[in-house]
Amino acid sequence: MRISAAQRTENENRIRAAMDRLLRGEIPPGEKCDIKTLAREAGVDRTAFYGTRPYAHLRLEFERRLQTLHYAGEIPDPREAQITRLKAENTKLRERLAQSEQMIGELTDFRTQALARLAAQHEEIVHLRGAADTAAANHVIHLPAARKTTIGTCS
Incomplete structure (x- = not known):
């Protein structure tokens, strides 16, 4: 089924709006930032993004922008x-x-x-x-006991 130029422009606008939302990180719960979600959010058949179909250039743009974000360290x-x-x-x-x-x-x-x-x-x-105990037992010399001296006493 052919679509008119106005319908195609409207679809492209919806796709671009959905693309912007997804790339900002506004991803529906349980979904991913991918073509399948883009198609669902824009209300367009996913197969329209592949080959020589009408929105293949938008898929390439989406993938390029997504890759640019990845290189910049941002992951939506x-x-x-x-x-x-x-x-x-x-x-x-x-x-x-x-x-x-x-x-x-x-x-x-x-x-x-x-x-x-x-x-x-x-x-x-x-x-x-x-060895020290054996040597000491054989060569023990007893020293004389210390003498007691008184210092400073006068008699």
């Missing part, structure tokens, strides 16, 4: 924004987890080395004490 679709945010958060958490696992490995190695050093030092102390 709250679900897409949430997905992007969650993916970034997931990446950060994975990095933190990898850093934590690396730190745990390093600290475990340090603990193992510290315990080994402490055990070696303990063994050395026990050995030196034993």
Whole structure:
């Protein structure tokens, strides 16, 4: 069925208005910022946006504007924004987890080395004490007892 030039202009105006609303983030609940929602909001058949159909140029314009917003860091679709945010958060958490696992490995190695050093030092102390006790038993010299002196007494 052919439409008149006035109807086509009216449809294009509705499509552009719906396009502006969607790109501002005014997305109906449960919908996305996509051609399907654009067609539904404008009251136009979705197939009219593809191939050589009458509104294919508007689909290209919509996709270009949407891509421009994405490059600028603005995401009109709250679900897409949430997905992007969650993916970034997931990446950060994975990095933190990898850093934590690396730190745990390093600290475990340090603990193992510290315990080994402490055990070696303990063994050395026990050995030196034993050697000192043996040497002391063989070479003990008793010093004379200290004399008591009185200082500053006059008789």
